[in-house]
Amino acid sequence: MSSALRLLLDANRGDRNNIELSRDCGGVPTHSRIQQIGNRPMRVFPDPPTLKGLARGLNVTVEQIIAACAADLDLPMGAPDSSALVLGGARSLPESSQQLLVSLSREMMRLSDVSTSK
Incomplete structure (x- = not known):
């Protein structure tokens, strides 16, 4: 199962396991939530503390996390809406x-x- 957030996670986690990554995220998301992110399709947009924590732990911008989540939820971002x-x-x-x-x-x-x- 390949998703934009999963790819971002894999590309930036280094050799850290989920417990270590959660620690580097400031505890949010928890290691079990990181496991879910890596193995289950996203159904709802993550809350702001999760977005900020992932950005911190993965050493990427919040905008990169938001863009990956939006892509996984098939939400257009950035480009004009062609139906508007x-x-x-x-x-x-x-x-x-x-x-x-x-x-x-x-x-x-x-x-x-x-x-x-x-």
């Missing part, structure tokens, strides 16, 4: 008009989801 529609000048509209556009967009997406699921 930008409406030039919409931010200069009154708040009520902006909310109307957002509501309209949500309703159109909901209707599109309903029609494609039938």
Whole structure:
């Protein structure tokens, strides 16, 4: 099982076992959590103390940890969302008009989801 976080972990752990790595992370994540990270697919985004601890213990940036977690959860990061529609000048509209556009967009997406699921 190969994941971006697992690859980052393997590339930066050196010869440390999970107990030693957890110590170098400041105790968060625990050695058992490091074992889970290395052997199970990620289902939820780690909490901030875990992200910071891994960055500390692996001697990488928090941004690298976040990017690896986002990749494992199939969350786009950095590049523009190709499904987004930008409406030039919409931010200069009154708040009520902006909310109307957002509501309209949500309703159109909901209707599109309903029609494609039938």
